Amino acid sequence: MRNKNFAYFAIVLFVSILAASTGLAITWGITERNALIFNSGSESSAIRVKQLADGNHEGLYQQLNRFSQEHNIALIIDGEGDGFPGLAVVDPLAILPWLNQHSATSARAEPGETERVYIFENTFCASAYAQTGACELTPPNSEITAVIAPPAGVSYHQYALVPGISTPLISARIILTSKDPVVLSKITQIFEQREFDTRAITPPPLWLELAQNRPIMISGGLFAGGLFCAAVFWKTRRQGFESKLRIRITARHLALTVRRRPHTLSITAVLGL
Numbered sequence: 655m656r657n658k659n660f661a662y663f664a665i666v667l668f669v670s671i672l673a674a675s676t677g678l679a680i681t682w683g684i685t686e687r688n689a690l691i692f693n694s695g696s697e698s699s700a701i702r703v704k705q706l707a708d709g710n711h712e713g714l715y716q717q718l719n720r721f722s723q724e725h726n727i728a729l730i731i732d733g734e735g736d737g738f739p740g741l742a743v744v745d746p747l748a749i750l751p752w753l754n755q756h757s758a759t760s761a762r763a764e765p766g767e768t769e770r771v772y773i774f775e776n777t778f779c780a781s782a783y784a785q786t787g788a789c790e791l792t793p794p795n796s797e798i799t800a801v802i803a804p805p806a807g808v809s810y811h812q813y814a815l816v817p818g819i820s821t822p823l824i825s826a827r828i829i830l831t832s833k834d835p836v837v838l839s840k841i842t843q844i845f846e847q848r849e850f851d852t853r854a855i856t857p858p859p860l861w862l863e864l865a866q867n868r869p870i871m872i873s874g875g876l877f878a879g880g881l882f883c884a885a886v887f888w889k890t891r892r893q894g895f896e897s898k899l900r901i902r903i904t905a906r907h908l909a910l911t912v913r914r915r916p917h918t919l920s921i922t923a924v925l926g927l
Contacts, residue, residue, distance in 0.1 A: 715765035769796040769818040774804035
């Protein structure tokens with residue numbers, strides 16, 4: 655009896671571990687998806703822009719700032735290629751929670767005369783700023799406003815940068831806190847009018863991305879296999895139990911019959927021999 659109970663316990667424990675692994679894999683998959691957009695929310699979209707040879711970026715950030723105010727959105731600009739090791743942010747309405755997490759960052763992230771820097775914690779710049787009050791990786795003449803916790807998805811990024819008038823934009827992935835097709839169309843027109851090559855970035859649906867996630871596929875396959883093995887085990891156990899129960903019932907019935915008719919019914923007759 656103890657062996658049976660141990661077998662049941664082991665199977666339940668094994669399937670539970672596989673289920674927990676699958677749940678963790680799904681959670682990590684969703685976290686990775688959010689990291690790609692730097693925790694800008696589920697209603698986010700992205701475009702990729704690249705300045706052409708005769709592209710014009712004069713006053714671009716001021717125009718993007720007005721656009722963000724008109725449409726109640728924030729912009730995260732992740733530069734590609736050569737450039738400063740940070741995220742440019744246009745957030746005049748304080749929509750991004752990670753940028754406005756402390757009272758020191760309560761000032762609106764609007765492009766101004768000079769660039770403002772929000773250094774991310776646990777980075778080279780954070781260490782340099784703590785020791786010397788400056789960081790050589792920040793743009794010249796920029797103002798360090800505060801040290802903040804970084805959003806998910808930062809890798810080489812050292813800080814968030816509120817652009818200034820002369821901040822360049824050559825090639826970048828721009829994340830918008832909106833999926834409105836009208837908003838995407840209008841911001842695309844802004845860059846195209848300034849001779850930027852603009853392309854929309856269309857991520858796959860969440861269910862498809864999770865289904866194609868390799869850790870989820872592996873853990874999900876193991877979980878399904880574990881459920882199948884458990885089902886086979888319980889079915890086999892049940893069939894064996896039913897067979898034993900049938901034999902016991904038959905044996906008891908025969909014993910009662912022999913006891914009730916000891917003179918007219920022999921064991922040979924009962925067994926049909």
